[in-house]
Amino acid sequence: MSKKVYPNAKAALDGLLSDGMMIMAGGFGLCAIPENLILALRDSGVKNLTVVSNNCGVDDFGLGILLQTRQIKKMISSYVGENATFAKQFLDGELELEFNPQGTLAERCRAGGAGIPAFFTKTGVGTVVAEGKETREFNGEAYIMETALVAELSIVKAWKGDKNGNLVYRRTARNFNPPMATAGRVTIAEVEELVEVGQLDPNHIHTPGIYVNRIIQGARYEKRIERRTVRK
Amino acid sequence: MSKKVYPNAKAALDGLLSDGMMIMAGGFGLCAIPENLILALRDSGVKNLTVVSNNCGVDDFGLGILLQTRQIKKMISSYVGENATFAKQFLDGELELEFNPQGTLAERCRAGGAGIPAFFTKTGVGTVVAEGKETREFNGEAYIMETALVAELSIVKAWKGDKNGNLVYRRTARNFNPPMATAGRVTIAEVEELVEVGQLDPNHIHTPGIYVNRIIQGARYEKRIERRTVRK
C-alpha cells in the first residue's frame, strides 16, 4: 500500500495532467494551500485550467502564481478579493469566474465525493446565485438546487499523513481540504510530516486514506501569513 | 456554558417529551446506544413514539425495551432482524415500519442537521425504496430524491464529552451518533466520561458542542455485545 508514496510533487503529478482539465485545490486564503503541488503545476506548464478553490491566492503566492503564468482559464471560488492580478485578468476578459457562496462550494465538493449529484439549499435564494437554477419549496420555504463538483484532480495539504494516505490537519488549516480530498477522481495530498502506517490515532484521522491516491512530504513550507494581526 | 450539564438521564429529558413525538437514537446494533436515556424514556411513559434508529435493539435491551412497553408506534430503520418482539408487533399490525437503506438513513440525518431539505442518490433506484419518490437523471444516470430527517429530540452516546457538549467517540462506537446529534431540534448526549472544557483535543472533537443541548454522564454502562466472536 506504500505505493501511494511519491518522492516529490513533480513525480506525484506525473501522468495526471492535461490542458483544459479541472483541478480542485484546498486551502482558505493562504492557509493550508498545497504549496509544493502548486509550484509543480506551474513548472509542468499545463494550461487552460479550471480551478476550484475558495480563493485564488495573492499575486505572488499560492494559486496567484498560476495566474501570473496564465495557466488558469476559469476559477470557481467564493472570494478573490486579495489578488490584483486576478482583477486585471478578469477585467481584461482573460479569465472566467464563477462565484459560489462559500458553504455551497464546500457542500458541492462534499456532494461530489459522496455520490450525491445534487442537493437543495436556502443559500442564494432570490439572488444572482439562483439564476438559471431550479427553485423548489419544502415545508413552505424556497430552496435552490445545486449540483455536485467532481474534479479530475484534487490537490490538498495536511499536517501529517501516513503512507496509506490517511491525513490529519491542524487547527484552521483543515478548511476545504477534507471535502476536496473526497471529490477528485485522483487526489494528491502533500503533508508537512509523512509517518508510518499505525502512527496516527485511528479514532482521529480526518481524511481516510481511501480518498488519497498519492502522497508526498512537501519539500519546503513557507506557510505565508496573509494578515498578521497581534494583540497590543 | 456548563448549563448544558444535567445530573442524570431523567433530568436531561425533563420538559422535552410529548406523546407522538419523533426521536432519533444513535447506535449500530447494540453498539454505542444511549442506554441510560432509553431507560429514562421507558420510565417517563411517553407514548406513540416515532423512532429513527438504524436498528431496534434486541428483545430485552436497547430500543427493544420500548417495544416491550409498547411506547413505539413507528420505526424508521434499515435493519431490525434481531428482534422477535419487533417481528410480533409488526405482524400483529401494532407497529409501523419504514425501511431506509442504511446510507440513505445516515445521509437523511446528516442533511437534516445541515439545512439540506432534499438530495439525490442512486441508492434504491428501481427498487421498492424508489416508489413514490421523484426520479431524475444526472449525467445519464437515474437518481431518486430523498428528504431530510429532523427529529424533535436526538439521543446519542459518546465515549467522552466535555461540559460544553463536545463529544469524542471510540472505535466503531461512532456510527450513527454524529449525524443524529446534528439533526435533533434538541440533542441530548450521554457519555461514559464527562470532562472539563479544554481537556479534549480541539483538533479531534467528533461532534462540536454546538449540536448538543444537554449532556449527562451515564450512571452505568452494560455495553452488551450482540455477537461475541473470537479467534480460535
Added chain:
Amino acid sequence: MPWTLEQMCRLAAAELKDGYYVNLGIGMPTEVANYIPDGVSVTLQSENGMLGMGPFPSENEVDADLINAGKQTISELPESVYFDSAESFAMIRGGHIDMSILGALQVAGNGDLANWMIPGKMVKGMGGAMDLVAGVKRVVVLMEHNAKDGSAKLVKSCSLPLTGKAVVDLVITDLGVFEIDQKGMKLIEKAPDISVDEIKKRTEAPFTH
C-alpha cells in the same frame, strides 16, 4: 446626537444572550466582541472552521494555521474546536448558529440585504455571507444610517445585488434600532435628541414607530 461606533457596538452586544453561538462579520461587527456584557458568555464561530475563536494572538502565539474568516491571525481558547468547511457551513446552513452580526450596503424594509457587491467595482465575491444570512437564526445588521454621499441605506428596495431576501431581523444604525418582520420595519429605539422626522428624512424605507 447620533450614537458613536462604540455605542452602536454596545447596542449590538446587548442582543447577545448567554450561551449563544455567534458569527461576527468582518469590520465593525468584529468589534462587538469587545462589548459583550458581563455574565454573558458567547461562543464565536469563524466560518473557515472554528468555534470558540480567541482574540488576536500575542507575538509569540502567531500561527499560520490559525486564522479567522478575514484571514487574520487569531488565538485559541480552552473551548476552541476545529472542523472543516463542509462541516462549518452545515452548522451555519442547518440553523445551529444563534446570531450573525453583519455590515450592509443596503437593507430594504422587508429585510432584503445587499452587502457583497457594487456593480462596476471589482467583484470580490460573496464569501460566506449568503450562507450566513440564509442559515443563521437571527441576522443583525450594524451599519451607518447613510452612505458617505448621504444616500439612504435603509431603502424601499435594494438597487444593489442581493445577499439574501427577507433575511434581516434587526438593523442598528447611528440613528436608531429597527426591527424587521413580516409586517415590515419598525423603529424601536432612537439615538438621543434625534427626532423621528429627521430619521424619516434620512430613510427611504417606510417604517412604523
Added chain:
Amino acid sequence: MPWTLEQMCRLAAAELKDGYYVNLGIGMPTEVANYIPDGVSVTLQSENGMLGMGPFPSENEVDADLINAGKQTISELPESVYFDSAESFAMIRGGHIDMSILGALQVAGNGDLANWMIPGKMVKGMGGAMDLVAGVKRVVVLMEHNAKDGSAKLVKSCSLPLTGKAVVDLVITDLGVFEIDQKGMKLIEKAPDISVDEIKKRTEAPFTH
C-alpha cells in the same frame, strides 16, 4: 464436479487486486478474506464505520466498541481507521470502494439483484445492501447455483424484491463464473466436468459462453 465453497472463495479472492478497498457481505463472502492471494494487500471496509477491519479478536481483545456490520466483535489493525455512518456511506455511494462481494437470492441476466427480502417471511430490512450495490465500483455475487429446492437463482427476471437494478458485474456459483455487462450474461469459466448443457438446464437466464 461442482466447486467446493473453498474453491468458490478462491475464485472470488482472485478478483481482488493489490491496493483494493473491499466490502465483504455477511456469510460466505466474509470467508473470502481467508483466501486472499500472497502479495495482494486489500483493505476491508465495514459499513458501520471502519477501514482496515481485522480478524475476530482473541478473548482478551474483545471490545463492545469494535464490531463489524454483522454485529460481530472484530479486531483492530495498524492500518485501521474509524469514521461515522454518514462518512462511511459517502465513501460507498461516492464510488470509493473498489469491490463488494455479496450473497444473493436471485440475479437476473441483466445484472438485477435480489438479496434482501422474501415476501411472506419476516422483513428484516436491507441494511446497507442497496447502498453498496449502487455505489461500489464492481459488484461480485458469490452464491450457490441453485436454491435448496433446486430452482434457478440465475433468472430471466427477479421475482423477489430488488436490491438494485443492473448492478451485478460478476457471479460466481458452484458451477461457473458469469460476467454481466450491457450485452447480457456470459459464462467465462466452468467447474471441472460440468457441461454447458448441465449449466443451461440449471439456469433460467440466457447466457452466452
